[in-house]
Amino acid sequence: MEWLTQSQTGFQQAARYLLGMRLAVVGLQLTALAVAETVVPLAYRAEALMLCLLYGVLATLGWLWFTRRPPRAPASVSAGLALDLALIGGWLFLTGGYTNPLVSLLLLPIAVAIILVPLSQSIALTLSGIAVYTALVIWHTPLTHDDNHANLAQLHLAGMWVTFAMTAAILLLVVGALARRLRQQQEQLSNIRETRLRDEQIISLGLSAAAVAHRLGTPLNTMTLLVDEIRSAFPDPDLGEDLSLMKQQLVLCDKHLQQLSSAAIQAKTAQLESLPVHDWVARLRESATLLWPAAPIEWSAAVPNCRIAVDATLDQAILNLLANALTASPAWVGVSVRSAESSRIEMVVEDHGDGLEDAFQNTPGEQIVGSENGLGVGLFLSNATIQRLGGTLKARVDQHGTTMIIDLPIAGTHKTDVGGNK
Numbered sequence: 567m568e569w570l571t572q573s574q575t576g577f578q579q580a581a582r583y584l585l586g587m588r589l590a591v592v593g594l595q596l597t598a599l600a601v602a603e604t605v606v607p608l609a610y611r612a613e614a615l616m617l618c619l620l621y622g623v624l625a626t627l628g629w630l631w632f633t634r635r636p637p638r639a640p641a642s643v644s645a646g647l648a649l650d651l652a653l654i655g656g657w658l659f660l661t662g663g664y665t666n667p668l669v670s671l672l673l674l675p676i677a678v679a680i681i682l683v684p685l686s687q688s689i690a691l692t693l694s695g696i697a698v699y700t701a702l703v704i705w706h707t708p709l710t711h712d713d714n715h716a717n718l719a720q721l722h723l724a725g726m727w728v729t730f731a732m733t734a735a736i737l738l739l740v741v742g743a744l745a746r747r748l749r750q751q752q753e754q755l756s757n758i759r760e761t762r763l764r765d766e767q768i769i770s771l772g773l774s775a776a777a778v779a780h781r782l783g784t785p786l787n788t789m790t791l792l793v794d795e796i797r798s799a800f801p802d803p804d805l806g807e808d809l810s811l812m813k814q815q816l817v818l819c820d821k822h823l824q825q826l827s828s829a830a831i832q833a834k835t836a837q838l839e840s841l842p843v844h845d846w847v848a849r850l851r852e853s854a855t856l857l858w859p860a861a862p863i864e865w866s867a868a869v870p871n872c873r874i875a876v877d878a879t880l881d882q883a884i885l886n887l888l889a890n891a892l893t894a895s896p897a898w899v900g901v902s903v904r905s906a907e908s909s910r911i912e913m914v915v916e917d918h919g920d921g922l923e924d925a926f927q928n929t930p931g932e933q934i935v936g937s938e939n940g941l942g943v944g945l946f947l948s949n950a951t952i953q954r955l956g957g958t959l960k961a962r963v964d965q966h967g968t969t970m971i972i973d974l975p976i977a978g979t980h981k982t983d984v985g986g987n988k
Contacts (some may be wrong), residue, residue, distance in 0.1 A: 580682060581632030583743055587678065588625035588650065591671055592618055594732050595657055602661070602709070610660040610707060617660065621653045640683040647691055650675040655698035662709035663702040669727040671731055672699060677741050681748065713945055782823060790816050818856075828873055836960070838875040839957075840977045843911060847903055850884055857885065861892055866902035871912050873977040878957055885949035886971050887915050890945065894919025895967060908976050918967040 587633050595618045602608055628646055637643060651672060658666050672695045679691040790813065797809050891899045895917030906912045949959045957974040 578632060578636040579747060581629050581636070583739075584632065584646075584678065585625055585629040587674055589736075590629070590732070591650075591654065592622045592625065593644070594668065594671070594729075595621075598661070614657055614660040617653065617657045621657070624649070625654070627762055640687060641678065644679065644683045644687040644691060647675040647679050651691070651695050651698050656701055657700065659705070659707060663706040664699065665706075665709070667729045669699065669702070670729055674731065674737070674763065675941075677737060679744060681741065690775050698773065782819070786816055786820055786823070790820075818870075838871050838877055840875050843870045843872055843903060843976075845851065846874055850881060853881065853885060854888055857889075858892060862896075862898050863888065863892075864898065864900045868899070869903050870905045872905075872911065874911065874974060875955070875977045877955075879951045881949040882914065884915075884972065886945070886948045887972070891915050891917040891919070891968070891970070906973060909978070910973055913972040913974070915970040915972070916967060 594616075599608070599611065599614055601617070608614070631637075654671050654675070654841060658664075658669055658671075661668075663853050676688075676692050676695050679688045683691070777861070780829075793813050797806060847865070847869055851863075853860065854863055888899065888901070898918055900916040902914045902916075904912050904914065952959050952972055952974070955974065957972060960971040960973065962969045962971075
């Protein structure tokens with residue numbers, strides 16, 4: 567499979583617009599020949615007709631070329647537009663030269679060049695168009711061998727109106743469509759750039775976390791050995807209880823480090839686990855109970871009957887939001903899951919705390935915010951993880967507290983991989 571560059575993809579998308587412009591020009595030329603022939607006998611009717619047919623064939627071949635083997639450089643596109651100027655100029659030369667009201671058709675390739683090719687090549691094509699017009703003025707050929715000035719005047723006036731209308735329509739359809747396509751690509755590039763900057767922040771935080779996790783392994787093992795030695799050296803029951811509690815906490819820290827390592831492996835291998843929402847909520851509830859045994863978290867029993875694609879990083883993102891909620895509202899936190907529109911579910915985390923008004927002025931988690939009880943990156947990482955899995959994080963702060971809404975796609979509608987690619 568041959569991979570296309572971004573410029574090749576743009577030229578490939580512009581192929582049908584160029585074909586439409588060229589076929590419209592050919593159609594207008596053939597119509598002009600038919601109408602002019604009914605008024606005056608043309609001196610070079612056959613030659614002009616053959617040139618129109620040649621233009622149509624070349625337009626079709628150009629479309630096939632752009633579609634199947636798009637050019638890698640804009641120079642080829644500029645050469646094609648220069649050929650447009652030559653063919654249109656040749657047809658005008660056979661049909662009255664600069665007195666032909668269709669002479670403004672020379673502006674169409676120039677207008678397309680301004681959008682598709684670099685400025686230097688656009689300037690060259692503009693000068694080429696002026697040169698073609700100048701050549702038509704210098705080397706003038708009559709439209710007919712007879713003197714039919716009255717008929718020619720009427721034909722010229724009618725042709726001017728038709729030329730204006732057709733040129734305006736072609737500019738609107740072709741140049742306008744190309745301009746809209748260009749704006750869409752610029753918006754996509756802007757979104758990609760923002761996503762890349764966010765991912766770079768996440769990667770830097772992840773590397774720091776991995777380094778800290780690696781360094782903490784040795785001290786934890788050392789502390790575990792010291793606890794066992796102290797228990798053997800000092801068989802005091804009171805001290806034994808404290809040492810048992812300390813060992814439990816060390817084991818819990820070791821489990822957290824193992825979870826961090828497994829989450830990193832899952833993220834690296836892009837592994838997603840599909841499971842029922844009920845089982846996922848039960849797993850979150852078990853993790854929250856282990857972390858905060860006495861926390862007043864109220865879990866709703868009503869859960870949608872569907873499946874969801876998750877990984878360990880999403881679990882950690884939800885737990886981060888629960889930690890923030892418990893910090894702001896130690897007396898009560900509510901968690902519920904409900905169905906949403908377009909085959910999605912929403913997990914709602916509510917609390918009665920004051921909330922982070924500064925963090926929710928725009929989209930929650932879009933930037934790292936200050937935190938009195940932590941590093942201030944939890945909300946940022948949670949939002950980034952949820953977006954990476956195709957979801958969105960919304961927040962509402964009122965006099966009753968803070969409500970966080972995690973909108974996620976159900977399994978089967980997940981269109982974004984863990985790498986962030988659509």
